[in-house]
Structure formats: C-alpha cells, structure tokens
Amino acid sequence: MPAPRLPLRLLLLAALALAAALVLGLVLTTLNSLLEFHERVAALPLWLRAPLLALGALLLAGLAYLLWRLARPARGGAAPGAGAPPSRDAIQARLDALHERAVDTGALQAELAELDRRHHSGELYVALFGEIATGKSSLIRALAPQAAVAVDVRGGTTRAVSLHRGTLPGGSALTLADVPGSGEVDGALHEQLAREEALRAHAVLYLADADLGRSQDGELRWLVQFGKPLLLVLNKADQYSPAERDALLARWRERYGDCTRAIVAVSAGGSERWERLLADGRRERIERERMPDIEALLAALEHIAAHGAGALEAGRQAAVLARVGQRSDELAREAAARDAAAAVARYTRRAVIGALAAVAPGSDLLIQGALATGLVRELARIHGVAVRELDIEAMLSRVGLTVRSSSAIVLAIAGNALKAFPGLGTLGGGVLHAIAYGLVFDSLGHALADTLAQHAALDAADVETRLRALLAQPRRERVERVAQLAFDALRDRGAGGAAD
Ligand SMILES: Nc1nc2c(ncn2[C@@H]2O[C@H](COP(=O)(O)OP(=O)(O)OP(=O)(O)O)[C@@H](O)[C@H]2O)c(=O)[nH]1
Numbered sequence: 001m002p003a004p005r006l007p008l009r010l011l012l013l014a015a016l017a018l019a020a021a022l023v024l025g026l027v028l029t030t031l032n033s034l035l036e037f038h039e040r041v042a043a044l045p046l047w048l049r050a051p052l053l054a055l056g057a058l059l060l061a062g063l064a065y066l067l068w069r070l071a072r073p074a075r076g077g078a079a080p081g082a083g084a085p086p087s088r089d090a091i092q093a094r095l096d097a098l099h100e101r102a103v104d105t106g107a108l109q110a111e112l113a114e115l116d117r118r119h120h121s122g123e124l125y126v127a128l129f130g131e132i133a134t135g136k137s138s139l140i141r142a143l144a145p146q147a148a149v150a151v152d153v154r155g156g157t158t159r160a161v162s163l164h165r166g167t168l169p170g171g172s173a174l175t176l177a178d179v180p181g182s183g184e185v186d187g188a189l190h191e192q193l194a195r196e197e198a199l200r201a202h203a204v205l206y207l208a209d210a211d212l213g214r215s216q217d218g219e220l221r222w223l224v225q226f227g228k229p230l231l232l233v234l235n236k237a238d239q240y241s242p243a244e245r246d247a248l249l250a251r252w253r254e255r256y257g258d259c260t261r262a263i264v265a266v267s268a269g270g271s272e273r274w275e276r277l278l279a280d281g282r283r284e285r286i287e288r289e290r291m292p293d294i295e296a297l298l299a300a301l302e303h304i305a306a307h308g309a310g311a312l313e314a315g316r317q318a319a320v321l322a323r324v325g326q327r328s329d330e331l332a333r334e335a336a337a338r339d340a341a342a343a344v345a346r347y348t349r350r351a352v353i354g355a356l357a358a359v360a361p362g363s364d365l366l367i368q369g370a371l372a373t374g375l376v377r378e379l380a381r382i383h384g385v386a387v388r389e390l391d392i393e394a395m396l397s398r399v400g401l402t403v404r405s406s407s408a409i410v411l412a413i414a415g416n417a418l419k420a421f422p423g424l425g426t427l428g429g430g431v432l433h434a435i436a437y438g439l440v441f442d443s444l445g446h447a448l449a450d451t452l453a454q455h456a457a458l459d460a461a462d463v464e465t466r467l468r469a470l471l472a473q474p475r476r477e478r479v480e481r482v483a484q485l486a487f488d489a490l491r492d493r494g495a496g497g498a499a500d
C-alpha cells in the first residue's frame with residue numbers, strides 16, 4: 001500500500017532537510033567564531049598573545065589527556081603472577097580475619113612460615129614437575145647423587161614432596177624438590193602437592209619424555225604465568241636417535257621458546273633391568289644404573305643460579321602470596337556460605353514458630369515485618385555487603401509480589417508436606433500456613449544468600465529470579481525439613497498448645 005506511506009516519507013525528508021540545515025548553520029557559526037577569534041588574537045600585542053596561546057595549548061592537552069584516560073581500554077584482570085600481587089601484610093590480615101571467624105587457617109599460616117623460612121635461608125629452590133614416570137626422581141639422583149629417592153618403572157612412585165641438596169659444577173648450591181608426577185588416574189591430590197611446590201620454588205624444571213600432550217601443554221602454560229624461570233627438559237634422550245631428538249627439540253623451541261629459559265635434552269639415567277640365562281639354566285635378574293648425561297641441563301642451571309636466590313625471590317614470593325590469597329578467598333567464601341546457611345535455618349525456624357503463635361496464623365504470605373528485614377541484614381553482614389534500609393524495603397516489597405503470586409503453589413506444596421506427618425494435617429490451616437511461611441523464608445534466604453555471594457550487592461531483580469525458581473520447584477528435602485520444624489515447634493509447645 002504505497003499511498004499512505006507517501007506523507008510519512010515527505011515528513012522524513014523534511015526532518016532530514018531541517019537537520020542538515022541546522023548542522024550547516026552550526027558549522028558556519030563555529031567557523032565564523034573561530035575566524036573572529038583568530039583575528040582578535042592576531043591583533044593582540046605579543047606579550048599578551050604568547051601566554052594566551054600557551055594557556056590554550058595547555059587546556060587542549062589536558063582535555064586530550066582526560067579523553068585518553070577515559071577511552072583507554074581497561075587493563076586485563078590480574079592473572080597470577082601478573083599485576084600487583086597481594087602484600088605479605090595484606091595476606092596476614094586476611095588470615096587473621098578468617099581465624100576470628102573460626103576458620104581453620106593452619107595450612108595457610110604454615111605456607112607463610114615456609115615462605116619466610118626459605119627467604120631467610122637464602123638458598124636457591126628448584127622444583128621438578130612433569131607427568132608420572134618421566135624420570136623426575138632419577139634426575140634428582142643425577143643432580144644430587146647422595147639423595148635417597150625411589151625410582152621405579154611404575155608411575156606414581158613418588159607420593160610426597162622431598163627436598164634434596166645438590167651442588168652445580170660451578171659451586172652454586174641448590175635445593176631440589178622431587179614431587180609426585182601429574183597425569184595419574186585419581187591423582188588430583190598428588191598433582192596439587194606438585195603444583196604448590198612449583199609455586200614455592202625459584203625456578204621449575206618441566207620434565208617430559210615425549211612430545212607434550214594437551215594436558216602437559218596446559219600444565220606448562222599454567223607454570224609460565226607465574227613468570228619464574230622455566231626449563232623444558234626432554235628426558236630419556238637415549239631412547240631417541242639424534243635426528244628424532246633434534247626434531248622434537250626444534251618443535252618445542254618453536255612452540256615454547258618464548259616462554260621458557262632453555263629447552264634441553266638429557267638422560268637422567270634411571271636403571272636398566274634385564275634377565276640373564278645362567279649356565280645351569282636358572283635365570284638371574286640384573287639391575288644396573290644407566291649413566292646419566294645431563295651436561296646441557298647443568299649449563300642452563302648455572303645460568304639461573306648465576307645471580308643467586310635473591311634475584312628470583314620477588315617472583316617466588318609473588319607466586320606463593322597469590323596462591324595463599326586465592327585460598328584465603330576460597331575459605332572466606334566457604335565460611336560465608338556456612339554462616340549464611342545457619343542464619344537462613346535460624347530465621348526459617350523463627351518464621352515457622354512465629355506463624356504458629358500468631359492469633360490469626362499466616363493469614364497472608366506476604367514477606368513483611370522485622371523478621372524478613374533481620375534476615376536480609378544478617379545475610380548482608382555475613383557477605384560483607386553494605387545495604388541501605390531503603391534498598392531492603394524496596395527489595396522486600398518487590399519479592400512480596402512474587403510470593404503473593406506463588407502463594408497457591410506454596411500452600412499446595414505445604415499441604416503435600418503435611419501428608420508426610422500424619423496427625424499434623426488435622427491441626428488445621430494454621431500449621432499449613434506456618435509450613436508455607438517457613439518455605440517462603442527458606443527460599444528467600446537461599447535466594448538472597450546466592451545473590452549476595454555472586455554479585456556482592458543486593459540485586460533485587462536477581463533475588464526475585466532465584467526466589468521464583470526456588471518457590472516453583474522446592475526440593476523434597478527442603479520441604480520436609482521445614483515441615484519437621486513445624487512439627488517440632490508444635491511438639492515443644494505441648495499437647496495443650498497444639499489443641500488451640
Ligand atoms: N631410558 C631411560 N630411562 C629412564 C631415564 N630416566 C629415568 N628412566 C626410567 O624411567 C622410569 C621412571 O623413573 P622415575 O625417576 O621413577 O620417574 P618419576 O618421574 O620420578 O616417576 P613418579 O615419581 O612416578 O612420577 C624408571 O624406570 C627409570 O629407570 C633415562 O634417562 N633414560
């Protein structure tokens with residue numbers, strides 16, 4: 001239907017023409033003003049003109065700087081090792097605060113103590129890292145011949161971290177950490193031990209006996225982000241022909257040359273076992289140490305040790321502090337979740353008891369009154385979120401509507417729950433409403449706690465969404481728990497109260 005569209009097009013055209021005229025007018029006026037300004041400035045005596053121009057230039061530069069500051073892309077998030085790591089004092093303060101909240105911070109305190117101990121020892125710590133049976137323990141034996149470490153063809157031989165003193169040919173001393181291998185089935189705990197030891201070291205030797213798979217690549221990249229010297233070591237070089245070995249090293253240099261200090265091939269040695277047939281027909285098992293060949297690695301280690309442990313201490317401290325900081329954050333989150341769950345349970349119980357005690361019990365399911373406000377305040381305190389009275393009220397009136405709209409569902413669920421407690425159902429509508437009221441409180445508490453934990457703010461819309469989901473599909477375990485609360489409250493009140 002082209003006819004009715006014509007006036008609209010004409011109107012649009014007119015509006016466009018008007019806008020163009022306005023823009024043109026604006027440009028002309030500005031140009032005119034600029035020219036006038038230029039003429040006036042030119043007419044000024046030099047002693048006045050020069051400072052005026054300088055001032056103008058300064059103002060323009062200031063404006064440009066401000067614009068640049070505003071438009072500049074934000075710096076990337078602080079990856080471990082990048083950005084400013086938390087200070088030793090800041091971490092200690094966090095641990096003290098956790099300790100006051102009855103959180104067990106023993107392991108993290110021990111980590112800090114070890115950080116200080118190594119710092120004061122002045123020794124250079126080098127950790128090994130790599131998949132199981134790549135020859136880490138064998139390499140420790142080659143670097144520190146007196147070390148008593150177990151070596152075995154079976155993967156998963158090393159189960160704990162052990163430290164061994166070694167000396168480089170140049171005379172530098174190092175403390176080598178033998179660690180459990182990664183990549184073992186169900187070996188998450190051992191892998192964690194190895195990772196933590198890598199963070200405590202000044203430098204890391206990443207050992208592999210073949211090309212790196214996807215998970216090894218991931219491990220290597222994880223180590224790289226801490227910025228400490230990393231040596232990529234191909235062990236069991238004796239199992240490769242020179243051409244194969246060189247091809248593998250070339251591939252690694254292409255892939256990892258940028259993020260490692262050196263890429264070398266060695267033969268840590270290990271041991272060889274075979275069976276010999278004796279003249280009398282018996283078989284004899286023979287085990288012999290293989291000769292190690294670790295020249296290239298020694299040279300790379302000499303390089304790292306050249307400036308002493310002090311030169312690498314800042315990187316080591318940053319890695320450990322970042323890790324302790326991360327763990328303390330996790331502990332704080334766990335403690336908050338635990339305290340929040342306890343608070344929700346407490347308030348739900350109060351809501352049920354309150355509803356049972358009311359003269360006209362639970363006539364309305366609206367969230368209101370001091371109890372709901374108290375719950376919000378308590379959860380906000382636990383999660384360290386500052387909330388204003390006004391925001392609490394706004395949030396409660398908003399979720400009140402949700403509760404009202406779902407009250408039929410909640411009542412139905414409460415009614416169902418009553419069936420699990422024969423006898424309760426005969427006590428009348430009061431009990432039903434008390435359970436429904438408890439369910440509402442329990443759901444609101446969980447919705448709020450989740451919102452506060454995730455957004456660190458009283459985001460009313462988010463609370464409402466979560467509450468809606470919780471009320472629509474309450475888990476059986478929750479419903480029974482709340483019904484049990486009502487049951488216990490009635491029993492505590494005694495037969496006289498229940499008969500009211
Ligand atoms: N051919 C050859 N075998 C080696 C070499 N180094 C170690 N091995 C063998 O590799 C196997 C594993 O050696 P380990 O030193 O126990 O390896 P690991 O990395 O400490 O193993 P986990 O502690 O289980 O992670 C043993 O059978 C060693 O004899 C080497 O340079 N060449």
Ligand SMILES: [Mg+2]
Pocket residue numbers: 136137138150151157158178179180181
């Ligand atoms: Mg081992």
